Amino acid sequence: MSVGENIRRYRKSRGMTQAQLAEAVGLTEGAVRHYESGIRTVKPELLESIADTLGVSVNALKDYGVETAGDLMSLLVRLEDSFGIAPASDGSGLTLNPNAPHAPKAAMAIELWAEKRAQLEDGEIGAREYEDWKASL
Template identity: 40%
Template sequence: MTIAERIRLYRQQKGFSQAELAEKSQVNSKSLSRYELGSSIPPADVLKNIADALGVSSDALLNDDTVTIKDKELLKKFEIIQEMSEEDQEIIIRFLDLTIRDYKAKKAYS
């Protein structure tokens, strides 16, 4: 996935229009359009502004090792979970592990 695709994906996941992201990141809307089309690459300072406006790290826009969640409601839930205490996160992870184990078992025997 290219930088352009990651910017567009994160923008869409946040529910921002190009104009909204341009305003939040203090980037010219025509420039942002070129960044999303891949016809231009944002300089480092602009990339940081875009990342900050999207609530992600600059690395997330540069590297292709990020996980994308297409379901917006699920993404919102995971964002909330990230804000929780480590203890609460561990409880949720145990619950998810058990649920996934049960799902796989049912799938294997059906």
């Protein structure tokens, strides 16, 4: 998703109008509309302010350019050396090579993700709480 689409998604999930977001970050409603539609590009410092107002991390608003399976594969193979991400031998998932430089931290983050998913699936947390957790990363 584009930055503008992400801003729109989180703004709506927070029950905010474009006018309310604009007022909160010191913009015009037209500027917010232009950012959301992709007519204008959000500068990094403004993106931080928007993220703070929406209660999400800047990373939740960024566009990582992963739109297709090919894009995903390109990203995963680039992460192999530093994070040790590799396909499982049966092709059913991914594994981490523990000897890769950033694998230990990646493993801890993935373990936390698995715990949150289990909480969602067990009904301990709702979909909104799970989405909010993902947006905080």
